Amino acid sequence: MVSFVGMSWLRKTGTAALVGVPLLCVAFLAFDAIQLSRARTLVAVVESLRIGVPWNEQSSAALFDQQCDKGVCYEVKSVSNLPWLDGGRHRPGDMPSFLHGRWWVVAADVMLDSSGKVVQKWLVIDNGKYFQFSTVEIFVVSEPRLFDPCLDADQTRHHGYRSSTENRTGALIVDLSPNADERWVHHAFDLRLNCLDSLKGCKDPSEIAPTAWQDMIDDRKLWESDAANQEQILSSCPQ
Numbered sequence: 001m002v003s004f005v006g007m008s009w010l011r012k013t014g015t016a017a018l019v020g021v022p023l024l025c026v027a028f029l030a031f032d033a034i035q036l037s038r039a040r041t042l043v044a045v046v047e048s049l050r051i052g053v054p055w056n057e058q059s060s061a062a063l064f065d066q067q068c069d070k071g072v073c074y075e076v077k078s079v080s081n082l083p084w085l086d087g088g089r090h091r092p093g094d095m096p097s098f099l100h101g102r103w104w105v106v107a108a109d110v111m112l113d114s115s116g117k118v119v120q121k122w123l124v125i126d127n128g129k130y131f132q133f134s135t136v137e138i139f140v141v142s143e144p145r146l147f148d149p150c151l152d153a154d155q156t157r158h159h160g161y162r163s164s165t166e167n168r169t170g171a172l173i174v175d176l177s178p179n180a181d182e183r184w185v186h187h188a189f190d191l192r193l194n195c196l197d198s199l200k201g202c203k204d205p206s207e208i209a210p211t212a213w214q215d216m217i218d219d220r221k222l223w224e225s226d227a228a229n230q231e232q233i234l235s236s237c238p239q
Contacts, residue, residue, distance in 0.1 A: 033197075035197075036081075036193060036194075036196070038082075039081035039106035039196070042079060042081055042106055042107075042123075043106065043123065043189065043191055043193070045108075046121055046123045046189075047185070047189040049110065049118050050118065050178070051119065051120065051121075051141075051142060052117055052178070053117060054115070054118070055077075055110060055117075055118050065077075065078065067111070073114070074114075075111070075112045076110070076111050076112075077109070077112065078107065078108070078109050078110075079107065079108050080105055080106065080107040080108075081105065081106045081107070082107075103127065103128050104125075104128070104196040104197075104201075105124075105125075105126050106123070106124070106125050106126075106193070106196075107124050107126070108124070109122045110122075119142075120140060120142070121139075121140045121141075122137070122138070122139050122140075123137070123138040124136070124137050124138075125137075125191070125196070125208055125209075127196055127201055127202055129171075129201075129202070129204075130166075130169040130170075132169075133166050133169050133171040134171060135171055135172070135202065135204075135205050135208060136171070136174070136191070136205050136208050136212075137171070137172070137173050138174045138176065138188055138189065139173070139174070139175050139176065140176045140177075140178060141175070141177075141178075142177065143175075143177075146162065146175050146177070147159060147160050147161075147162070147175075147177050149237070150238070154219045154222075157219075157222075158180075158181075158184050158215070159177075159180070159181075160176065160177030160178075160179050160180030160181070160184060161174075161175070161177070161180050161181075161184035161187065161188065161215075162174065162175040163187075163188075163212045163213070163216040163219070164216055165216060170204065170205070171205060172205035172206075172208075172209055172212060172213060172216070174188045174209070174212050176188050186211075187211045187212055187215055188209075188212055190210065190211040190212065191208055191209055192208060192209075192210060193208065195208065196208070
């Protein structure tokens with residue numbers, strides 16, 4: 001009798017597993033597809049926001065914070081593709097490679113002044129590859145020193161747009177002026193998110209932001225091949 005009950009339990013467990021495992025896989029795939037769609041929508045929204053213009057259609061899921069600088073306070077709204085905001089979450093470094101595509105987030109911080117106008121925006125794409133840095137960061141801000149040709153000779157070729165890598169990790173950092181030409185705006189926001197949702201994940205930032213990555217490589221090559229012209233530009237600047 002005990003043996004019969006045991007066999008019956010095993011059959012029921014096996015049947016439940018045969019039904020449950022496929023349903024669980026379908027649920028994961030559906031969740032991933034929804035989050036990928038939400039991530040693409042978020043990228044499009046952040047790209048469309050204009051500095052100095054009110055942000056009228058704000059996410060109801062946004063988190064709010066306040067930052068003050070020299071007596072002037074701003075509201076910072078944080079949004080993410082995830083149903084919960086967890087932009088600081090990273091995978092364990094020893095997670096098996098076939099699970100590398102499972103943890104990722106696309107998130108944004110939008111700073112608003114007291115009248116609700118956008119002051120700056122920051123988009124991050126993070127798959128946990130780097131411990132302290134997101135894989136790709138795009139920062140749109142009015143900061144003249146960032147785009148001063150006397151501090152960065154590359155600005156004579158693409159004023160208001162900088163694409164560089166973080167020294168320690170190789171993460172891609174893109175700085176963009178609100179006054180940058182639309183060509184460079186499109187370069188900055190030319191993002192491919194499919195690899196985030198794949199089992200192998202994204203190998204490096206070039207898979208996510210191929211155009212900005214190529215711009216960074218081209219700038220390095222031009223610096224090496226045209227050093228004399230770069231030095232001439234810098235020497236003409238006021239000391």
